[in-house]
Amino acid sequence: MNMPKKYFMVSLLLAAFLNPLYASAQTPEERGLEISQEADRRGNGFGDFRAEMEMILKNRRGDESRRYIRVLGLEVEGDGDKGMSIFDEPADVKGTAMLTYSYKVKSDDQWLYLPALKRVKRIASKKKDGPYMGSEFAYEDLGSQEVEKYTYKYLRDEVYQGMDCFVVERYPVDKYSGYTRQVTWIDKEEYLPRRTDYYDRKNGLLKTLTFIGYKKYLEHHWRPDEMFMENHQTGKTTRIVWRNYRFRTGLKESDFQVNDLKRAR
Amino acid sequence: MCINRVALINIVAAIMMFFVAAAVQANNKVPYLQVGVFSDKATAKKILQQLEKNGFNVEQRTVDVIGRPAEVVLVGPFERTSQALYDQQRLRDIGWSAAVKRFSPKPKPKPKAIPKPSTFRTTISGSLTAERRMFFDDPLYAEQHGSTTSLAIQPELYISWNDRKSSLTFVPFVRVGDQDEERNHADVRELMWINAMGDWEVRLGIGKVFWGVTESLHLVDVINQIDLVENLDREEKLGQPMFNLNRFTDWGTWELFVLPLFREQTFAGVNGRLRGPLVINTAQDALYESDEKDKHMDWAVRWSHYIGDWDIGLSHFSGTSRVPGFVPVLNSFGQPEYLLPLYNLIEQTGLTLQALLGDWAWKFEATSTKEKDQRYTQAIIGFEYTHVGLLDSSMDLGLLLEYLYDDRGEFAPGPFEDDVMLGLRWVFNDMQSSEILVGVISDLDGGAISTTIEASRRLGQSWRLGLEYRGTSSLESMDPLYMFRNDDYFQVKLGYFF
Numbered sequence: 044m045n046m047p048k049k050y051f052m053v054s055l056l057l058a059a060f061l062n063p064l065y066a067s068a069q070t071p072e073e074r075g076l077e078i079s080q081e082a083d084r085r086g087n088g089f090g091d092f093r094a095e096m097e098m099i100l101k102n103r104r105g106d107e108s109r110r111y112i113r114v115l116g117l118e119v120e121g122d123g124d125k126g127m128s129i130f131d132e133p134a135d136v137k138g139t140a141m142l143t144y145s146y147k148v149k150s151d152d153q154w155l156y157l158p159a160l161k162r163v164k165r166i167a168s169k170k171k172d173g174p175y176m177g178s179e180f181a182y183e184d185l186g187s188q189e190v191e192k193y194t195y196k197y198l199r200d201e202v203y204q205g206m207d208c209f210v211v212e213r214y215p216v217d218k219y220s221g222y223t224r225q226v227t228w229i230d231k232e233e234y235l236p237r238r239t240d241y242y243d244r245k246n247g248l249l250k251t252l253t254f255i256g257y258k259k260y261l262e263h264h265w266r267p268d269e270m271f272m273e274n275h276q277t278g279k280t281t282r283i284v285w286r287n288y289r290f291r292t293g294l295k296e297s298d299f300q301v302n303d304l305k306r307a308r
Numbered sequence: 309m310c311i312n313r314v315a316l317i318n319i320v321a322a323i324m325m326f327f328v329a330a331a332v333q334a335n336n337k338v339p340y341l342q343v344g345v346f347s348d349k350a351t352a353k354k355i356l357q358q359l360e361k362n363g364f365n366v367e368q369r370t371v372d373v374i375g376r377p378a379e380v381v382l383v384g385p386f387e388r389t390s391q392a393l394y395d396q397q398r399l400r401d402i403g404w405s406a407a408v409k410r411f412s413p414k415p416k417p418k419p420k421a422i423p424k425p426s427t428f429r430t431t432i433s434g435s436l437t438a439e440r441r442m443f444f445d446d447p448l449y450a451e452q453h454g455s456t457t458s459l460a461i462q463p464e465l466y467i468s469w470n471d472r473k474s475s476l477t478f479v480p481f482v483r484v485g486d487q488d489e490e491r492n493h494a495d496v497r498e499l500m501w502i503n504a505m506g507d508w509e510v511r512l513g514i515g516k517v518f519w520g521v522t523e524s525l526h527l528v529d530v531i532n533q534i535d536l537v538e539n540l541d542r543e544e545k546l547g548q549p550m551f552n553l554n555r556f557t558d559w560g561t562w563e564l565f566v567l568p569l570f571r572e573q574t575f576a577g578v579n580g581r582l583r584g585p586l587v588i589n590t591a592q593d594a595l596y597e598s599d600e601k602d603k604h605m606d607w608a609v610r611w612s613h614y615i616g617d618w619d620i621g622l623s624h625f626s627g628t629s630r631v632p633g634f635v636p637v638l639n640s641f642g643q644p645e646y647l648l649p650l651y652n653l654i655e656q657t658g659l660t661l662q663a664l665l666g667d668w669a670w671k672f673e674a675t676s677t678k679e680k681d682q683r684y685t686q687a688i689i690g691f692e693y694t695h696v697g698l699l700d701s702s703m704d705l706g707l708l709l710e711y712l713y714d715d716r717g718e719f720a721p722g723p724f725e726d727d728v729m730l731g732l733r734w735v736f737n738d739m740q741s742s743e744i745l746v747g748v749i750s751d752l753d754g755g756a757i758s759t760t761i762e763a764s765r766r767l768g769q770s771w772r773l774g775l776e777y778r779g780t781s782s783l784e785s786m787d788p789l790y791m792f793r794n795d796d797y798f799q800v801k802l803g804y805f806f
Contacts, residue, residue: 100739102739106739108739108740108766108769109769121360132769133741133766133769133770133805134433134435134769134770134805134806135435135741135766135770135772135803135805136741137433137805160518160543161516161517161518162518163518165614165619165662165664165669167664167666167667167669167694172696172697173696173697173702173704173737174702174737176741177737177738177739177740177741221697297506297507297556300556301561301614302509302554302556302561306472306473306475306502306504306509307472308466308468308472308475
């Protein structure tokens with residue numbers, strides 16, 4: 044019984060030695076997927092987090108509107124993450140809260156709590172391409188970025204803002220997505236997204252998202268201080284400023300139940 | 309003697325077993341099935357995925373093999389070796405051989421057991437809203453007015469502690485300045501202590517509860533009384549004193565309510581519009597079927613759950629009906645002078661269903677009510693279709709259609725017994741969160757139509773402007789809405805939120 048196992052091991056070790064050869068035969072799709080999986084792997088293991096987010100919305104005329112949102116997140120092993128956002132401002136929507144269960148393959152579950160009516164409304168997650176709170180971020184831009192939600196293609200290596208980057212194109216699997224494709228610049232050192240270009244359903248350049256000021260939390264969890272989204276078609280912009288990131292704060296599954304929305308505040 | 313020896317051996321063996329078990333426990337290693345050790349990460353991952361697909365719990369460990377990292381593919385952990393052996397058989401069935409080995413279980417993410425000091429957080433927020441209502445037609449009764457202006461304030465004090473698991477909320481409400489003295493009223497919308505402990509939640513005080521899925525009318529939603537004088541749309545509610553216990557399980561949410569005090573519905577007064585020829589007198593005690601009057605102990609239970617894209621809710625209410633009947637009170641000439649509301653006792657069972665199918669939300673609500681010697685059924689069925697990204701913009705357009713049914717037909721106290729509601733929800737998704745809501749309810753056999761248009765938009769960061777039109781048309785004198793025939797109005801509302 045031991046013999047075949049040993050033989051198997053040897054063959055596996057051989058395969059390991061032959062790996063460089065094998066790598067050169069990789070297709071751009073395989074390489075794109077590999078880069079994305081590595082980026083995902085490095086982002087894993089945060090457990091849970093809490094943070095505060097300020098959104099500054101600007102239109103072409105320069106009019107400004109701000110939103111303050113508290114965000115809770117829970118990593119779910121083997122599936123998409125769970126998230127809750129609670130709105131503190133604008134004051135007319137204070138107490139409004141949203142709960143999202145994201146999944147790797149099927150579309151997300153989402154609930155909205157309207158405090159004035161004390162009503163929890165299940166919302167069709169098909170709305171994923173709709174704007175989040177009137178901002179230039181769509182729900183799908185802010186949702187959990189599971190590897191399985193896209194297919195990939197490695198395009199090229201490029202120096203972006205002095206960093207060696209992979210340029211990877213990804214295509215949403217979900218037919219309800221608002222994009223045909225996204226082009227992402229991922230730095231080679233930490234595998235962090237530095238910039239994403241979004242292409243609309245007609246394949247025209249729609250938006251650019253830039254990640255600014257990554258900071259390291261825990262041992263190896265990088266989070267940007269700011270995310271800046273610019274809509275090239277409307278001239279509107281949204282800047283997200285993240286504050287007070289805390290990890291492993293002891294949040295549990297039971298903190299992400301539909302009933303918790305009514306108490307979220 | 310012989311028996312004793314056997315017993316002794318048994319005892320010794322048991323003690324030894326105990327120590328062995330304890331030693332194993334102390335060692336803190338648990339059985340796993342080791343499938344293989346690989347130098348190549350990708351191969352290990354592939355095998356892991358394959359095993360995972362077959363329904364095995366898998367784990368990957370990196371070990372040091374002669375100074376080189378190697379990947380160990382494991383199935384487990386198991387509580388007992390027997391369970392590991394069972395899975396070993398299952399693995400063999402799909403062509404994998406594995407050996408039972410003991411490893412320390414993966415350290416669970418440490419639940420940070422820093423008992424936070426019970427810090428109290430206090431926030432004060434709320435709104436101040438000025439409102440002007442202008443009626444298109446002259447009033448039908450001499451005491452009524454042509455337009456009215458009022459101011460409503462609703463502050464909110466929220467104190468939380470224990471990481472927001474416990475809280476106290478106080479929300480008073482006051483309206484002043486209206487021509488109608490009945491609209492100038494105050495209420496405690498909320499004075500609630502909430503305490504959540506794991507899967508349990510206790511609420512004690514005065515509060516508001518919403519049950520239901522439909523938009524035109526809320527049949528199942530029975531806990532709170534309607535603050536009708538605020539708006540005919542029945543969305544404003546009076547605070548309800550309650551004791552509420554909730555339990556959250558994997559098979560849904562269970563809610564229990566004990567409601568010790570009854571709240572009377574509010575109605576327009578002598579100077580108010582939107583009333584019939586006889587004023588509903590709320591200054592006098594209302595009439596009740598129960599001898600305990602408004603102190604009758606009502607109770608309600610509800611179970612709700614969601615399965616995939618389906619939501620279901622089943623509820624029962626036992627107590628004083630929130631919907632009154634009316635009894636005319638005669639003056640000394642034998643003429644009716646005013647109406648007194650009459651609240652009967654009811655037993656009401658309710659069902660809500662909702663299915664989210666793509667852009668379609670299908671909704672169903674039904675109640676079966678026993679009141680006096682009568683049992684009747686009310687139901688609403690309909691859908692909301694949302695078109696996202698109207699004309700390549702970021703606007704959403706929702707189309708709502710609901711059918712309202714009451715098996716009492718023309719004898720139903722409300723105006724909705726065989727009606728259709730057509731609604732339009734236009735959400736701009738812009739910086740100002742602009743939206744327009746249009747609702748038209750049409751009586752299928754009477755031909756009466758009631759129309760509502762609501763539009764609102766944020767101004768700057770803290771203000772919100774709301775416009776509202778409410779009108780009725782083509783009315784038969786038998787229709788309950790006939791009394792509002794001259795009361796079409798346009799309303800402007802400006803709210804400051806803090």
